[in-house]
Amino acid sequence: MIRPTTSDQFSPISLRPAPLEVRDLTVAYREKPVLWDVDLVIPEGQLCAIVGPNGAGKSTLLKAVLGMVPRASGTVQFFGQPLQAVRRHIGYVPQRSSVDWDFPTNALDVVLMGLYGRLGWFRRPGRAEREEAMRALEQVGLAAFAQRQIAQLSGGQQQRVFLARALAQNSDLYFMDEPFAGVDAVTEEAILQVMHELKGRGKTVVVVHHDLETVRDYFDHLTLLNVQVIASGPLEQTFTAENLKATYGERMSLGR
Numbered sequence: 001m002i003r004p005t006t007s008d009q010f011s012p013i014s015l016r017p018a019p020l021e022v023r024d025l026t027v028a029y030r031e032k033p034v035l036w037d038v039d040l041v042i043p044e045g046q047l048c049a050i051v052g053p054n055g056a057g058k059s060t061l062l063k064a065v066l067g068m069v070p071r072a073s074g075t076v077q078f079f080g081q082p083l084q085a086v087r088r089h090i091g092y093v094p095q096r097s098s099v100d101w102d103f104p105t106n107a108l109d110v111v112l113m114g115l116y117g118r119l120g121w122f123r124r125p126g127r128a129e130r131e132e133a134m135r136a137l138e139q140v141g142l143a144a145f146a147q148r149q150i151a152q153l154s155g156g157q158q159q160r161v162f163l164a165r166a167l168a169q170n171s172d173l174y175f176m177d178e179p180f181a182g183v184d185a186v187t188e189e190a191i192l193q194v195m196h197e198l199k200g201r202g203k204t205v206v207v208v209h210h211d212l213e214t215v216r217d218y219f220d221h222l223t224l225l226n227v228q229v230i231a232s233g234p235l236e237q238t239f240t241a242e243n244l245k246a247t248y249g250e251r252m253s254l255g256r
Contacts, residue, residue, distance in 0.1 A: 017080030019044050019173045019204040020065065025074030027057070027064050034060050036228050038074070042173075043221055045202045047195055049209040052225040053248050058208045059095065061225065062175050066092060078173060091171035093162045095178050096155060107153065107161045108146040111136050114165035136164040139197075140190050156187030163194055174198060176207045180214075192218065215239060 020042040027035040035057040042048050050058050063069045065076045067083055078086045091114070111133040112125045125133075137143045140160040150158060159179060166174055179191050195205050195218070209215065215222060215235070222239055223232040224247040231243040 016044065017077065018042060019079060020206065021077045021080075022065060023075045025061075025064060025076065026072040027060055027069060028072045033072075033227065035064065038225075038229055040223060040229055040232055042204060042206055044204055045199060046204060046220040047199055047218065048204070048206045048221040048223065049215055049219040050206065050223045050225055051209050051212065051215060051247075052230075056226045056247075058225055059177050062092075062177055062206070062208060066090070066175065088169075089172045091166035091169045091174040093159075093166050093174070093176040093179055095181070096159050096162070097181075099158070099162070102151050104149065106147050106149055107137060107142060107157075107164075108133055110150060110161050111165045111168050114168040133164070133168050136168040137161075139167055140164045140194065141186070154184075155182060156184040159183055159187055160190055163191060167194060167198075172203055174203060174205045176205065178208050178210060181210060212244070 018041045020040070022038055022040040025035055025038040025040075026033060038061065040061075050061060052058050060069060064071050065083075076083065078090060083090075108130070112129060114136075115125055115129050115132065134143060134146060137146055140163050142157060142160050142164065145153065145157060150161060153161065163176075163179070166176075176191075180188055183191070195207075198205050199220075207219070209218070216239065219235055221233065222235045224230040224238065224243050226247050230247045231238045231240075
């Protein structure tokens with residue numbers, strides 16, 4: 001038997017397809033392009049920000065790759081496969097403002113919804129699933145609010161409930177749409193802790209983010225978007241004055 005030499009041995013990780021690969025993606029509303037020829041590759045196991053001005057198409061990009069809005073053209077693959085093949089491995093935290101918080105359900109039931117991908121819609125969650133959902137609520141500091149109606153929670157608590165739902169999914173790739181928008185300091189810290197815990201477990205987290213002041217502190221990888229991708233790559237290479245001006249206009253600066 002001939003054994004391969006060291007140079008012939010490859011790490012399985014190096015051969016794995018990227019968590020997200022987007023090619024030539026265009027999305028149009030009423031024939032007006034919102035995203036135009038977007039090419040994007042998201043690396044594995046990193047905290048990745050998508051940043052750009054209002055109307056740049058950031059949230060639309062998330063919704064387009066997840067099949068929530070139609071694409072005019074382009075291809076999207078997750079771990080080298082179409083969405084339908086890996087949907088259960090993908091978690092999504094929507095914008096809080098897009099959710100009907102008057103829906104009559106409690107925090108625990110919202111988190112349990114994150115497990116339906118594993119259970120199927122016709123199998124009811126059992127004791128093991130309820131314990132798993134409670135652990136997720138505990139991780140975001142809301143175990144005591146499990147039976148509280150979501151309409152009775154504060155904005156920050158509501159955001160943490162959806163974060164717990166994503167945690168319960170135990171996905172490999174997470175999308176979070178403006179999770180830090182309008183939250184209190186306790187919730188912001190909880191979100192950060194969850195993001196770093198997910199990264200520590202080798203998960204990939206993609207976040208639509210709005211605060212340039214915290215990009216350096218929160219993320220490893222940055223995509224600057226304004227209808228088209230202006231720049232995308234490791235933070236230290238991408239977060240430059242030149243790229244920010246190309247994204248936001250001539251008056252934009254790095255600040256600190």
